[in-house]
Amino acid sequence: MIDRTNGGSPPAHPQVFHTVPTAVIAEAEQRDRYPQQSELRELSAFFSSGQKRLEIAAALAQNADRIVAAGANRIFTGGSPMAYLERATDPIGLPGSGYYIGEDFLSAKARSKANLAQEPRSIDPTSGLMDWFKSLFAQGRPNAPSRFRTIDISKYGVVRMKRSMRDLDWFLRYTTYAIVAGDTNILSVNVRGLRGVIPEDVTLATVVALQEMQWKAAQYVDAEAKALVKRYFEVLITEYLVEKPNPRLRFGASKLHPGQPLPQSYYDSALPTPRLVIKPGLSETEKQEAIRAAYRQVFERDVTQIYGVALYDLESQVKNGQLSMKEFVRQLGCSRLYRREFYEPFTISRVIELACRHFLGRGLSCLEEFQTYFEVISEGGLPALVNALVDSQEYADYFGEETVPYLRKLGLEAQECRNWGPQLSLFRYSTPVRKVPQFVTTFAGQQRPLPNQHPYGVGNDPLEIQFGAIFPQETRHPKTQPAHFSTTSRRILIDSGLHNGRNGDRNGNTHWGRVPGTFGHPLLKLEPTHQPRRGNNAQGPYLDVARHSIEAVILGTYRQVFGRDVFDGQRQMVAETKLKGGEITLREFVRQLAKSRPFRRLYWENLYITKAIEYIHRRLLGRPTYSREELNRYYDLVAKQGFYGLVDALIDSPEYIEEFGEDTVPYERYLTPRGYAMRSPQGPLAWWKLRDNPDIAGDWMAAHTPRQPVKIRSTVDSVVASAPSARSAQIAMATATSQQPREMAQPASDQSTRTNQGAGSEQSPIVAGSSAPMSGSNAERPSASANDQKLPSSGTNPS
Amino acid sequence: MSIITQSIANADREARYLSRGELNTLHRYFERGAQRLRIAAIVTANIDTIVEKGSEKFWQRCQITPSNSGNLTFRSSCMRDQGWYLRLITYAVVVGDIDPLQASGIKGAKAMYTSLEIPLRNLVVCMDCLKEVTLDLLNPEDQEEVSPYFDYLIQGLTP
Numbered sequence: 001m002i003d004r005t006n007g008g009s010p011p012a013h014p015q016v017f018h019t020v021p022t023a024v025i026a027e028a029e030q031r032d033r034y035p036q037q038s039e040l041r042e043l044s045a046f047f048s049s050g051q052k053r054l055e056i057a058a059a060l061a062q063n064a065d066r067i068v069a070a071g072a073n074r075i076f077t078g079g080s081p082m083a084y085l086e087r088a089t090d091p092i093g094l095p096g097s098g099y100y101i102g103e104d105f106l107s108a109k110a111r112s113k114a115n116l117a118q119e120p121r122s123i124d125p126t127s128g129l130m131d132w133f134k135s136l137f138a139q140g141r142p143n144a145p146s147r148f149r150t151i152d153i154s155k156y157g158v159v160r161m162k163r164s165m166r167d168l169d170w171f172l173r174y175t176t177y178a179i180v181a182g183d184t185n186i187l188s189v190n191v192r193g194l195r196g197v198i199p200e201d202v203t204l205a206t207v208v209a210l211q212e213m214q215w216k217a218a219q220y221v222d223a224e225a226k227a228l229v230k231r232y233f234e235v236l237i238t239e240y241l242v243e244k245p246n247p248r249l250r251f252g253a254s255k256l257h258p259g260q261p262l263p264q265s266y267y268d269s270a271l272p273t274p275r276l277v278i279k280p281g282l283s284e285t286e287k288q289e290a291i292r293a294a295y296r297q298v299f300e301r302d303v304t305q306i307y308g309v310a311l312y313d314l315e316s317q318v319k320n321g322q323l324s325m326k327e328f329v330r331q332l333g334c335s336r337l338y339r340r341e342f343y344e345p346f347t348i349s350r351v352i353e354l355a356c357r358h359f360l361g362r363g364l365s366c367l368e369e370f371q372t373y374f375e376v377i378s379e380g381g382l383p384a385l386v387n388a389l390v391d392s393q394e395y396a397d398y399f400g401e402e403t404v405p406y407l408r409k410l411g412l413e414a415q416e417c418r419n420w421g422p423q424l425s426l427f428r429y430s431t432p433v434r435k436v437p438q439f440v441t442t443f444a445g446q447q448r449p450l451p452n453q454h455p456y457g458v459g460n461d462p463l464e465i466q467f468g469a470i471f472p473q474e475t476r477h478p479k480t481q482p483a484h485f486s487t488t489s490r491r492i493l494i495d496s497g498l499h500n501g502r503n504g505d506r507n508g509n510t511h512w513g514r515v516p517g518t519f520g521h522p523l524l525k526l527e528p529t530h531q532p533r534r535g536n537n538a539q540g541p542y543l544d545v546a547r548h549s550i551e552a553v554i555l556g557t558y559r560q561v562f563g564r565d566v567f568d569g570q571r572q573m574v575a576e577t578k579l580k581g582g583e584i585t586l587r588e589f590v591r592q593l594a595k596s597r598p599f600r601r602l603y604w605e606n607l608y609i610t611k612a613i614e615y616i617h618r619r620l621l622g623r624p625t626y627s628r629e630e631l632n633r634y635y636d637l638v639a640k641q642g643f644y645g646l647v648d649a650l651i652d653s654p655e656y657i658e659e660f661g662e663d664t665v666p667y668e669r670y671l672t673p674r675g676y677a678m679r680s681p682q683g684p685l686a687w688w689k690l691r692d693n694p695d696i697a698g699d700w701m702a703a704h705t706p707r708q709p710v711k712i713r714s715t716v717d718s719v720v721a722s723a724p725s726a727r728s729a730q731i732a733m734a735t736a737t738s739q740q741p742r743e744m745a746q747p748a749s750d751q752s753t754r755t756n757q758g759a760g761s762e763q764s765p766i767v768a769g770s771s772a773p774m775s776g777s778n779a780e781r782p783s784a785s786a787n788d789q790k791l792p793s794s795g796t797n798p799s
Numbered sequence: 800m801s802i803i804t805q806s807i808a809n810a811d812r813e814a815r816y817l818s819r820g821e822l823n824t825l826h827r828y829f830e831r832g833a834q835r836l837r838i839a840a841i842v843t844a845n846i847d848t849i850v851e852k853g854s855e856k857f858w859q860r861c862q863i864t865p866s867n868s869g870n871l872t873f874r875s876s877c878m879r880d881q882g883w884y885l886r887l888i889t890y891a892v893v894v895g896d897i898d899p900l901q902a903s904g905i906k907g908a909k910a911m912y913t914s915l916e917i918p919l920r921n922l923v924v925c926m927d928c929l930k931e932v933t934l935d936l937l938n939p940e941d942q943e944e945v946s947p948y949f950d951y952l953i954q955g956l957t958p
Contacts (some may be wrong), residue, residue, distance in 0.1 A: 017804070017807070018804070019801055019803045019804050021801045021803070021893055021895075022801050022804055024893070025801075025890045025893060025894050025899060028890070028897065029890060029903070032886075033886075034843045034846075034889060035839065035843075035889075035893065040836055040839070040840065043832070043836055043893065044832070044833065044836050046832070047835075047836065048832070048833070050826075050828070050830075051826065051829055051830075052831060054822055054825055054826055054829065056816060057816075057822065058817075058819075058822055061816035061817060062814075064816060067867060173814070173815075173816055176816055177817070178812070178818065179870065180807065180817060180825065181803055181804070186807070302879075427908050428906060435914075449883070608855075629836060656899020658937050769908045
């Protein structure tokens, strides 16, 4: 399975902790209100104490080495623990910086260099002595419990020493962060439960070290700040001592998706969003707030009088306690307003996505879940879907009877990574605006190409491909999903000349016009007896040497098989002689050409396999490959039997025999608008240059082949006869030359509506069968092109 | 995300203590804390007046707009949205960061208004009026503090 689609995943930067202002704002925002007076007071206290806290943080950061050294010296003996402290000065090499270099992977040279750089950070002996003196007189130095034993550095090992020192430093660092932020949340997110991670035997030592650091840190700040520092270290130690917390589990959405565990710290770091509940004992305002929250969850906005809702009855029932919150949400889902806002404007799959958001607070989890709900909604409509969601086990697990549903966002619980992008994007507030279903398109993008889809790219029409376009654009628009394409799809057929008895002129040329870039005459047929063809009786027997001589057939075959006229040295004289002598059929001749050295060099040796198959297929069968299945078959064939096997398979295929038989030169059978554009004089770019690019083959013909003025005059006469009042205009027209058909056509179109209507049916089939871009360009000047085509033929057929 | 959160997150990513420069920035932020709160309080107290005056001004400048078409629903939703944006501005001012504005005011807002067939240009004009009316209430020092947030909002909504 290839995931070709970028799920539109936005980069998510989860907030890993919160501070006083963010917490206040988040709370206010969640309830859609301004910060309250109490909150403003809290903020104001936070701001006014800010200077003090910054000073403390700065002082601690400045003396970080000493503080850490104090803690370390307390628990380690037999060396200088500070020698093991590596402080990151350079972000490069740290995990998360992009290129993390594990220490074991350093080269010998780099390692010695790194060692040199880490000069043992010895504490200045005098200041150490001073510290020691000071500490003798300082009060309140913590006593270690009697169970505590110091750790010998040499026994402890280098790696563990480094880790321990790093951890001590990090504890201090997080403490300074927390002091700056004015919130202990950072500490709990980063430290909580570390005891369960760090080996059991050093728990006690760590606590002793932390207490020592706490005491030491207090030395560097003034009396007022001492209490603050002490408090944060207390929190640090308490959080450290917490048992390793149990991971929080995300309840499974379905049998296919058992729950996922989420670390406690992940949960702790989430912004505190209040869960609103409706209980009998609550005050009126609290109830009102919960009801508004329910509106915001279900309707994604506050619902007020202006929406013309008669939900007040329900509201009062909720307030009275007659309705539980669950029932209230259900009623909201079944309301007329919900139907109008979230059901009627959208396709069913979008409705399911949105309902999942509104009633379960999450996005769809998997395709299977979507299918379940799709079945529900197709059988019972929207109310059934709402009931299914509200009655689900998941709703009961998360929200129960009382809680207002909420969005289970990033940070609140584990998110499924396979729907990461759509989940987050669904939670953005403007989601109902998006008309394209988010999840279903993503699931559709995780596709293996359908059996009838062409493996290259995902264009609507795989018939005409550009060989370089194997790698589709990664960021495709969800609207341009591939259309299924199969052998039964309608496509443009190039006239093969087989039906020229019906709609061709005397020479067997159809007036559809020749598609520029196709080879020679549509049909070349080897007729050894050189008899005139049957089925052309109206014109009487005749022999067209240019088309039916054996030499012409041979040349035509070369053109078709090689794609061009070959040089004399490349001609297969032996095969030609045999064909002329009637020893081999034309089909055999084609086979020999295809197996010849020049052909092999041209279409096999220099190309990669897919392109080679594609070219040879076009040359010998006259059409591109249809689908992946077909190509797979050829890959298989080529792998097992090689080039000659492929040629044989194509020429012996039932399709070849049915289409071309033994005596017809293969011809190009299909052309798509895109391929047509690629062959047109200006190349594919000329699509947007409508004026330079003849938009139908007939137009192109009109510009390149001279016409017979006699026919045009007869047309004019017939028009004149039918509309004598516009005589002067017709006379003017009659004097026009045949080289300017468009100028003539314009005045005629005023009155001869009959002519125009007829033109529609007799237009080039290339136009009639073309797909959107082509008819789009054609629509620019319909009357002109129609009349170009029309004039000669209507002359012969005045009725 | 506030300015504090941001600098801590940056420092944490590089595993270092807060640098001198960051401490200075925070210092300035704390210094101005009282001022920020005062601005927020002023705006909160005058919310109705601001929205009313702002929409009057808006309708003078843009007479052909859905909210001025006499449709009561359009009218009140327009005023509600103005109040809503004003609230986001106060959040941003308090936090000292554009994050609240960006996260819920600008991302996707264009798409939403376009799909509601509300001309974005008119919306920008409306925000302009709102800005002018708000700034009228404040002293020059406060104006300097608030106007970048309005500018950011207008920039984000400009089609």
